[in-house]
Amino acid sequence: MSELDDLKVYGESDVGWCELTLPNETVDDTGHPFVQETGFSAADPRVPKRRVYDDPAVCALREHLRAHNGIRGLEILEPREIERAARIFFRDGFVVVRDVLNTHELARWRDASARALKQILQIPGVNGRKYLTESYRLPHRYSYGTSSASRHLLHDPVWASMIDLPTTTPILTRLFGGPDYHVLGAGGDLCLPGAIEYQALHSDGDREHFQMPPLRAERARRLGVEPRLRGGIEEQPARTLQLAVERTPPVITINFLMTDMTWENGPIRQIPGTQMRPGAAPDPTDEPEWMRLSTLVGAPAGAAIFRDTRAWHGGTPNLSREIRAMPNVEYMAPWYQEERGFRPAMPYEIWAGLSPHAQRISMLTRLPKGVWPAGAGVMHPLANERRAAKASGGKLPPD
Numbered sequence: 001m002s003e004l005d006d007l008k009v010y011g012e013s014d015v016g017w018c019e020l021t022l023p024n025e026t027v028d029d030t031g032h033p034f035v036q037e038t039g040f041s042a043a044d045p046r047v048p049k050r051r052v053y054d055d056p057a058v059c060a061l062r063e064h065l066r067a068h069n070g071i072r073g074l075e076i077l078e079p080r081e082i083e084r085a086a087r088i089f090f091r092d093g094f095v096v097v098r099d100v101l102n103t104h105e106l107a108r109w110r111d112a113s114a115r116a117l118k119q120i121l122q123i124p125g126v127n128g129r130k131y132l133t134e135s136y137r138l139p140h141r142y143s144y145g146t147s148s149a150s151r152h153l154l155h156d157p158v159w160a161s162m163i164d165l166p167t168t169t170p171i172l173t174r175l176f177g178g179p180d181y182h183v184l185g186a187g188g189d190l191c192l193p194g195a196i197e198y199q200a201l202h203s204d205g206d207r208e209h210f211q212m213p214p215l216r217a218e219r220a221r222r223l224g225v226e227p228r229l230r231g232g233i234e235e236q237p238a239r240t241l242q243l244a245v246e247r248t249p250p251v252i253t254i255n256f257l258m259t260d261m262t263w264e265n266g267p268i269r270q271i272p273g274t275q276m277r278p279g280a281a282p283d284p285t286d287e288p289e290w291m292r293l294s295t296l297v298g299a300p301a302g303a304a305i306f307r308d309t310r311a312w313h314g315g316t317p318n319l320s321r322e323i324r325a326m327p328n329v330e331y332m333a334p335w336y337q338e339e340r341g342f343r344p345a346m347p348y349e350i351w352a353g354l355s356p357h358a359q360r361i362s363m364l365t366r367l368p369k370g371v372w373p374a375g376a377g378v379m380h381p382l383a384n385e386r387r388a389a390k391a392s393g394g395k396l397p398p399d
């Protein structure tokens, strides 16, 4: 029996911990392994030397994490605490809210997450490795979004059904200053047991927008940002501008937790208050230990993390025997149009079955009737294979 036969993204699993997949090893577009020294998939200089559950260095790291991992006093909110969620989100650049998914939604998304992951993992690795690593990512870490040849999973009815929930829409409406925001995409990420590397701290995409077009300024005013006047003259224009940029994130991503985040299973790390930092996050050789331990331990399955994607964050080691999956939905501000890389990804037929609010916020990502998003349905770790699937046209591939 294969470890993939009854794959689940919660509870103990035999998946992961492939010793033949060397520490820090990523692959290029074609699957050729190499180690990247800088950037998003930069090598972790402090990684244990072997990807083995009982390796002494892995055990030492596990004990360190057991004692120290997690933000002290992490606030975990109820969905009804909308104002408090906004205060924390604008302060820290993220906020954790529990019970966002009900039992039925959590079960559906767990099943769908396992189904999509199985497609990725069933492609055999090379030279004895259990799996193919995703192009330009660290081993045992995958993105549901970028693994899809269409770049998103909005063609999947389960992902699409989560874009408008009674627990998330009121908070999003508050954070964006109104209900007229847009769906940007959907995907998420996961790490397998044995993802022993820290992923470099980063912001998602090129989100450091300091321009203030009129629509953004208007939105900031609606969110309560007003110039301080003295004698009719603005007192501190730089302060007003900073506050306006801070309160108007271009993109908010909601990550949904399929498992409890424990000290051991690769909880996401978030560095509070970094959503407005124009400089780059420290690279792995410079990152202080307190940042490596600044993780969301304690956030329970069914919770959501609302993230200003500008805030520094990164993956952490999964030294457990449990897959840590976090599917997501990404939203953009009404004034913001992503110039690079935004492609409609939701089939009309999926759109037609959504709630009225979900339909309104998905208009930009909706495709014309009968058009299938190119590549949708193909999940593959290698960039070249995804390109080929996409180039083969907008047809649904055979199952």
Ligand SMILES: [Fe+2]
Binding pocket: 202, 203, 204, 313
């Ligand atoms: Fe990220």
